[in-house]
Amino acid sequence: MKVDQLLPLSVERARLRVVSLPLVSPFTTSFGTQVERRALLVELYSQGLVGLGECAAGIDPGYSSETYRTAIEALRRHILPSILGREAASVAAQAERWGWVRGHLMAKAAVEMALLDLAGQMAGLSLKEILGGVKERIPSGVSIGIQTSLDATLSAIEGYLGQGYQRIKLKCKPGYDIQLAGAVRARFPDTPVMLDANSAYTLADAPRLRELDQFHLMMIEQPLAHDDLIDHAELQSQIETPICLDESVESLADLRAALHLGSGRILNIKLGRVGGMLPSRAIHDSCLAAGWPVWCGGMLETGIGRAANLALASLPGFTLPGDTSASDRYFQEDLLAEPFTLAGDGTLPVPSGPGLGVQVDPRRLDRATVLMEEVAATVPMAGA
Numbered sequence: 001m002k003v004d005q006l007l008p009l010s011v012e013r014a015r016l017r018v019v020s021l022p023l024v025s026p027f028t029t030s031f032g033t034q035v036e037r038r039a040l041l042v043e044l045y046s047q048g049l050v051g052l053g054e055c056a057a058g059i060d061p062g063y064s065s066e067t068y069r070t071a072i073e074a075l076r077r078h079i080l081p082s083i084l085g086r087e088a089a090s091v092a093a094q095a096e097r098w099g100w101v102r103g104h105l106m107a108k109a110a111v112e113m114a115l116l117d118l119a120g121q122m123a124g125l126s127l128k129e130i131l132g133g134v135k136e137r138i139p140s141g142v143s144i145g146i147q148t149s150l151d152a153t154l155s156a157i158e159g160y161l162g163q164g165y166q167r168i169k170l171k172c173k174p175g176y177d178i179q180l181a182g183a184v185r186a187r188f189p190d191t192p193v194m195l196d197a198n199s200a201y202t203l204a205d206a207p208r209l210r211e212l213d214q215f216h217l218m219m220i221e222q223p224l225a226h227d228d229l230i231d232h233a234e235l236q237s238q239i240e241t242p243i244c245l246d247e248s249v250e251s252l253a254d255l256r257a258a259l260h261l262g263s264g265r266i267l268n269i270k271l272g273r274v275g276g277m278l279p280s281r282a283i284h285d286s287c288l289a290a291g292w293p294v295w296c297g298g299m300l301e302t303g304i305g306r307a308a309n310l311a312l313a314s315l316p317g318f319t320l321p322g323d324t325s326a327s328d329r330y331f332q333e334d335l336l337a338e339p340f341t342l343a344g345d346g347t348l349p350v351p352s353g354p355g356l357g358v359q360v361d362p363r364r365l366d367r368a369t370v371l372m373e374e375v376a377a378t379v380p381m382a383g384a
């Protein structure tokens with residue numbers, strides 16, 4: 001089923017909601033530490049149904065220039081007023097209505113997710129079916145933040161491997177890299193391991209990054225600046241470890257440039273970072289054609305965003321285990337009636353019910369809610 005053939009859709013009203021879920025342990029990267037997942041949820045109402053979307057943006061603009069607060073502003077003033085009360089033939093046609101808004105990709109992706117959830121419920125199709133996914137279960141890895149000691153890292157890895165996770169991703173930064181990889185390899189010689197630098201290095205670090213080649217890592221994710229595809233290409237020519245891009249690719253045009261320059265060999269696709277599931281699918285298709293394996297990244301999503309990630313990861317080009325971990329890796333209590341759990345074989349299920357295919361537990365949602373706002377089709381100028 002092509003998304004373009006989904007029914008006409010008109011959103012009658014919209015609500016923004018901010019939820020706060022404490023993380024089971026602090027998550028530290030080269031750009032900062034997170035202790036909670038503060039997620040902006042978009043609720044779209046149409047014909048007695050409600051579609052849900054989760055915005056990937058976080059509290060601080062360390063990973064991306066977007067935050068959940070910039071997303072609220074873009075949604076309430078520009079993106080939602082572009083679609084409210086206006087019928088369109090498909091989700092793709094609704095997305096064209098906000099095409100004039102530059103940037104704010106995570107805000108757009110949240111609305112697109114809610115529209116796809118609505119359309120799926122109306123048509124009786126799961127997101128996986130709408131997208132053309134082919135897998136029922138997703139091989140999953142886990143992303144481990146920078147720990148206070150090497151020992152703490154090694155025991156975290158041991159714990160996750162014991163649960164069945166198929167791949168270990170370790171956050172790294174200059175000075176917390178070679179020793180880290182060496183210690184991990186000494187203890188786990190055959191485990192699929194990768195590093196994620198979140199842009200912490202420059203090309204001047206190339207000799208240091210080349211030392212990592214001896215550890216046979218699956219890949220190193222986003223070693224250099226978020227906007228520097230040229231330096232990534234230069235670095236890839238100097239190291240054997242495959243480079244996986246994350247922050248650098250926000251569009252098909254970015255991907256075309258990366259493929260042309262040889263800025264890496266693998267792509268992490270995050271639907272928030274590229275503006276939605278439909279743009280993600282297009283990027284996936286190009287990677288498949290170019291021979292770049294892809295995997296599904298994560299932004300510490302609640303069960304809502306996780307359901308969308310799993311549907312996306314069911315596409316055929318997602319051949320590497322992604323950051324699609326179980327709810328209990330992030331939260332004591334997720335928003336869902338039935339949180340996602342990891343099977344012993346290290347996989348998570350792709351939801352098969354209509355739309356996102358997950359049930360939010362209303363009491364859990366209430367408990368987690370810190371802000372709520374109705375969005376009208378026209379925005380009053382008060383206090384502009």
Ligand code: OSB
Nearest residue numbers: 063143198297298299300301323
């Ligand atoms: O760079 O992939 C990243 C989390 C927040 C922001 C950026 C990143 C991450 C992760 C966690 O690595 C992935 C997850 O388990 O959701």
Ligand code: MG
Nearest residue numbers: 196221222246
């Ligand atoms: Mg990353």
